[in-house]
Amino acid sequence: MELNRIISAIKEKQSEIKSVFFVGCGASKAELYPAKYFLEGNAKHLRTSLYTANEFNYATPVSVDDTSIVITCSLGGATPETVEATTLAKEKGAHVIAVTHVEDSAITTDAEYVVYHGFHESYAAKMEKMTKVLGLATEILNQFEGYQHYEKMLDGFDKIYGLIENAVSSVVPQAKAFADAYKDDEVIYVMSSGATHEVAYSFSICLLMEMQWINSGTFHDGEFFHGPFEIVDKDVPFLLLMNDGKTRGMDARALEFLQRFDAKTTVVDAKDFGLGSAISSEVVDYFNPMLISGVIRVYAEQLAIVRNHPLTKRRYMWKLEY
Structure with missing residues (x-):
């Protein structure tokens, strides 16, 4: 209210x-x-x-x-x-x-x-x-x-926080596996689409570049085939954030290409956490970012632990005038 x-x-x-x-x-x-x-x-x-x-x-x-x-x-x-x-x-x-x-x-x-x-x-x-x-x-x-879908949005707001807490309570094993597999990579690429596009962007520039000092690039799945896919090769590291909703087809197309060339790919999929089962299909697109952000926060925390590099560690931020 x-x-x-x-x-x-x-x-x-x-x-x-x-x-x-x-x-x-x-x-x-x-x-x-x-x-x-x-x-x-x-x-x-x-x-x-x-x-x-x-x-x-x-x-x-x-x-x-x-x-x-x-x-x-x-x-x-x-x-x-x-x-x-x-x-x-x-x-x-x-x-x-x-x-x-x-x-x-x-x-x-x-x-x-x-x-x-x-x-x-x-x-x-x-x-x-x-x-x-x-x-x-x-x-x-x-x-x-x-x-017209105002009430369905309100219903989504009522449910999303519980969905996030349920998701993060079960995801630590997958997050640890991600951290162990990616801890030594010099670069990690992050991709998504729809309302989750800038979740990929913030994970790339903040959690990886700022908080872990890992080189990273991010791009929209729809743009993937208009330049970035040329760097795909065996064992090149990617994190793909898959949506439940209208733009899922773009996510799936990108995933198929990554798998075709044996890229090192981790997928975080909103469907795996029951988003579409709880929130109406007319508005589900807009709740992907919150759920996926909660899950990949755990991924970042596990990466920080295995690399012995706390998320609060900085080289320049808060320490220099810039």
């Missing part, structure tokens, strides 16, 4: 919203993607965009005004670029919603509305940021245009 009330309050002030902007950096930016993907696929009139914060700051879209909603996101609420973007959006007259884990953090200062989420309490709590932003997008669509 919190999210419903926020969007209702915006609608009371501004009856017409034309644009929705999602703004963040790194993992927070990636966790905004499912909401952007949802609106793009279902809104008939609303324009939607996803920006890394400094792009928003340096090249601010002219449509940022009182007919736009800007949703900014930062886990700790202190990411300088995102704090600046929040202030800028307010100055432009937009209706600004900040999403963060930390109360009264810098990102909240110039936000008209604030959504707080969990993180440390459980694997499901780590997915609250992504889930609540998708909830905001659902309310925006339903209140400003109407959405």
Whole structure:
């Protein structure tokens, strides 16, 4: 109801919203993607965009005004670029919603509305940021245009956290096998499609490159056959995130090619954790990212253990001015 009330309050002030902007950096930016993907696929009139914060700051879209909603996101609420973007959006007259884990953090200062989420309490709590932003997008669509599957989305929100906890409780053996098999690889490629596309991206740039110092590349399954597949060969390491929903065919096509040439392939498949059995087929696409993100967090943790390289270890971040 919190999210419903926020969007209702915006609608009371501004009856017409034309644009929705999602703004963040790194993992927070990636966790905004499912909401952007949802609106793009279902809104008939609303324009939607996803920006890394400094792009928003340096090249601010002219449509940022009182007919736009800007949703900014930062886990700790202190990411300088995102704090600046929040202030800028307010100055432009937009209706600004900040999403963060930390109360009264810098990102909240110039936000008209604030959504707080969990993180440390459980694997499901780590997915609250992504889930609540998708909830905001659902309310925006339903209140400003109407959405025929609104109740099915609400049902999905009720079930997703339990599905995540059930999934991670059973996945440690597979995660350990992944860690043992990939611990010495110099590069790991990560792929997916649909709403899960930027889950692959964040696993690549954050959990592998940032937190494990492992070279990585990521690409959409639909783009795989337009360049990246040329590097496929026996034992080249891939992590493929498979969706339950409309874009599964792209995932399956990529998997078949990887297997044909004996690439070193690990698959994390939402179907294996019962997503489609619990959530309606009309909306299941949008819940893949939360479930898969929870599962691969365990994979990253096991990789960190076997490599004796904690996920909190950094070379530059928080240590240098940059």
